[in-house]
Structures are given as C-alpha cells and as structure tokens.
Amino acid sequence: MTTTTAARRKTVQRRSHRPHSPPDRPSRAVLDLDALPTAPCSARAWTRRILREWQLTCLSDSAELVVSELSTNALLASRPLDRSYIRLTLTFNQGELGIFVRDYCPGTPQPANVGDEDENGRGLLLVGAISSRSGWYPPRDGGPGKVVWATLSQPRRDPAIGAERVTSPMNCPVVSVASRE
Numbered sequence: 001m002t003t004t005t006a007a008r009r010k011t012v013q014r015r016s017h018r019p020h021s022p023p024d025r026p027s028r029a030v031l032d033l034d035a036l037p038t039a040p041c042s043a044r045a046w047t048r049r050i051l052r053e054w055q056l057t058c059l060s061d062s063a064e065l066v067v068s069e070l071s072t073n074a075l076l077a078s079r080p081l082d083r084s085y086i087r088l089t090l091t092f093n094q095g096e097l098g099i100f101v102r103d104y105c106p107g108t109p110q111p112a113n114v115g116d117e118d119e120n121g122r123g124l125l126l127v128g129a130i131s132s133r134s135g136w137y138p139p140r141d142g143g144p145g146k147v148v149w150a151t152l153s154q155p156r157r158d159p160a161i162g163a164e165r166v167t168s169p170m171n172c173p174v175v176s177v178a179s180r181e
Contacts, residue, residue: 026091026092026093026094027054027090027091027092027093028089028090028091028092029050029089029090029091030087030088030089030090031043031046031087031088031089032085032086032087032088033071033085033086033087033088034084034085035074035075035078035079035081035084035085035086035103036075037075039071039074039075039086040067040068040071040072040075043067043068043071043088044064044067044068044071046088047060047063047064047067047088047090047099048060048064050090051063051090051097054092056092056097056154058154058155059097059152059154062130062131062152063090063097063099063152065126065130066099066127066130066131066150066152067088067099067101069123069124069126069127070099070101070123070127070148070150071086071088071101072123073101073103073109073123073124073148074086074101074102074103074105074148075103077103077105077107078103078104078105078145081104081105085104086101086102086103087100087101087102088100088101089101089102092154095153095154096132096151096152096153096154097151097152097153097154098149098150098151099131099149099150099151099152100147100148100149101147101148101149102139102145102146102147102148103145103146103148104143104144104145105144105145105146106144106145106146107146108136108146109124109136109146109148110124127150128150130152131150131151131152132150132151132152132153133150133151134148134149134150134151135148135149136148136149137149
C-alpha cells in the first residue's frame with residue numbers, strides 16, 4: 001500500500017507550542033562543570049541549547065554573555081580549591097530567566113576597580129548592566145561558597161506597534177521591530 005506525502009503529513013501531529021511545566025512549577029535545568037578552562041565555553045553552549053528547547057532564543061545572546069561572565073568568575077575562584085567544580089542552574093518562571101552559578105570559594109563577589117586600560121575586571125559590572133536584577137547569596141545547604149545570580153526578562157509583544165517591547169535594566173522602554181518576511 002502506498003501513501004502520498006500529503007496523506008502522511010495529515011497523520012503527523014506537530015507541536016508548535018513550547019512544552020511547559022505546570023503553572024506552579026518553573027522550568028529548571030542544572031549543569032555541573034569541572035573548574036577547567038573549557039567550563040565557560042561549555043556553559044554557553046549548554047545555555048544556548050536549553051534556551052532553544054524552551055523556545056527562548058530571544059534571550060540567548062544576553063544569557064550566554066551573563067553565563068560566560070559568571071562561570072568565568074566561578075572558575076577563577078574555584079580552581080585553587082579541593083572542590084574544583086561549579087554548578088550552573090537555569091530557571092524560567094513568569095517571563096523571567098534566572099541564571100545561577102555556584103562556586104565553593106568563600107568570600108563575596110566584588111566588582112573590581114578597573115582603569116580605562118585594564119582588560120579584565122568588568123564582568124560583574126557588565127552582568128549588572130544587561131540583567132534585570134542580579135546579586136548573590138550563600139548556599140541554602142549551608143555549604144561553602146556562594147551563588148551569584150542574574151535575571152533576564154522575556155520580551156513582551158506589543159500588539160499596538162507589532163513589535164517586541166523590552167524594558168532595559170534602567171527601566172527605559174526599548175522597542176525591537178519585528179522583521180517582516
């Protein structure tokens with residue numbers, strides 16, 4: 001028995017919507033990485049893949065930058081320790097992507113005082129500038145280290161102008177015009 005391509009297409013069910021968790025349960029993904037020089041690159045690639053699965057590619061560039069900065073800081077803080085690994089956690093709930101990076105180094109994250117010619121030391125300032133909110137807290141399990149976090153807000157569609165409206169970190173509206181094909 002032969003079937004046409006058109007007949008087969010009718011039997012295939014396509015899911016155009018994002019699979020999502022129940023309303024009381026946010027999406028969550030966790031990655032443990034050894035504190036090796038390749039950790040930030042692996043963290044960025046994993047973040048890109050997770051955001052593609054969650055259909056949040058509009059946040060991918062900013063999220064990868066935040067993940068890169070936070071995982072690099074965690075890598076540098078964790079390498080001299082016996083527990084030389086870091087944990088990256090991504091969550092998505094109510095239109096907000098949470099990025100959490102845990103290291104096992106005691107101490108608090110401090111933005112560096114950098115000069116105009118310095119090539120390093122601006123990571124936390126950059127994270128603070130592009131994220132909706134950011135900060136750090138001690139681990140809830142009482143263990144050593146800290147969790148440094150940042151959030152990014154999902155763009156909301158503005159039906160009045162046919163574009164996505166985003167609020168920048170300084171609460172200034174930013175409009176991204178949708179491309180027409």
